[in-house]
Amino acid sequence: MKRMSITLVLVIGLVTSIWAQQSDYEQIEDFKKTIELLDHQIENAITSQQLYAIEKDIDSLENKFRSYESFINRGIYPQTFGDMIERVKSGLIANEHRLLLIEHQREQLFDLSSQLTAYRSEMDRLYTEADSLRKEIVASHASEKRLSEMLTLYRERINERDRLVFEMIDSLLITHDNIVFRAMNEEVGQNYVLSDSENPLFWIESMLDENISFSQHQNVLLQVEDHIRMYALQAHFQKIWEQVGDDIIAIYGGENKANHASAIEEAIREWRMVSSHKMWKSINQYLEFNSIEMPAFDTPDSFFNSLIALIENEIDASENEFLSSNGYAEYLEVAEFWRSTFKNGWNGLVEGEQLLSAEEITLIDAALMEWEQESRPIHPMLVAILVIMFVSLTGFILVMARSKATR
DSSP states (O other), X not given: OHHHHXXXXXXXXXXXXXXXXXXXXXXXXXXXHHHHHHHHHHHHOOSHHHHHHHHHHHHHHHHHHGGGHHHHHHHSTXXXXXHHHHHHHHHHHHHHHHHHHHHHHHHHHHHHHHHHHHHHHHHHHHHHHHHHHHHHHHHOOOOHHHHXXXXXXXHHHHHHHHHHHHHHHHHHHHHHHHSOOGGGHHHHHTTOOOOTTTOHHHHHHHHHHHHHHHHHSOOTTOOHHHHHHHHHHHHHHHHHHHHHHHHHXXXXXXXXXXXXXXXXXXXXXXXXXXXXXXXXXXXXXXXHHTXXXXXOOOSHHHHHHHXXXXXXXXXXXXXXXXXXXXXXXXXXXXXXXXXXXXXXXXXXXXXXXXXXXXXXXXXXXXXXXXXXXXXXOOOHHHHHHHHHHHHHHHHHHHHHHHHHHHO
16 A cells, blocks of 8 residues: 555656646747747838837746746757847847838828929919910900010919929939938838829829920920020939939839839930920020021030130131221120120029030130130221321321432
């Protein structure tokens, strides 16, 4: 009987030991599986709110298994319970920083969408007003004063509309500079779906189409300055788009990135071609109207070459003049155009996109100075004085000759 009792005690002890070992093993496996689950949840979290919930789960895990720390340390050697908890917490913090950055970027991008929507609304209003004024001017039989007032108002609306487009373009650059894009582009774009009316890409494409259409329109109501400003607008947009275009498309392009990129690049090329043609044509017409005869031009280089050719031809012609002032009068007309109209007017309208380079402007200035020197006629008073001196000298010589003859 006593022997049976000892055996029973041994069996119970053995069973208890096995059960305890099995229980410890299950706790270790449970801990490891929970750690793996938390790692997976941290890696796949898409909002900072999800990470806040996971942080509470980590605290619960640590409290739950703290009493089994020694068993867990033996089961996961050479790692430790503390090491694994700290690793999970470090991963949580790193991903939290990443998601907070992405969420901040998304907020800025939504702000950009809101800004562009506001720009679009204001520009649509201005475009509608300008179009109504244009139609009224074309069909109007109003007085000359009223027509002049409407024309001034029309050009103000166009000018204001172009200013808003400049601001919109700059807002793209500012938003780009405030956002750390690099490899974050695709992450920011995850689950970032906008309607066409909210998507800046659709707004940009629409803006390009409108500017192309407006530039193509034969608008006799616009002056050279208006065409130069629209040319500058295109050049400014193209420069900014080269800096930010890839990132904007990566964020907003969705599954149609290639289509958006192709459409915008094609529109930029067409806008550049149309705005350039209209501007140079208007400058040609202005010079023709003001009787400044130059070879035709349609690019900055050909404009420079035409103006230089005109000046050099006039310099050659002036070398054969002595008392004539025709060449000097032509010089004054060209010099007035160059200094007052071009340098102090037109060139200042092109924001950062000069029609001619500083070197070309210096060369034309030097050529005009030479033309002035060659074409400036001798003053009539000076001619009269020279004639009097010549006559006096001739008379003096004759008198002296006769005096010698009579001796």
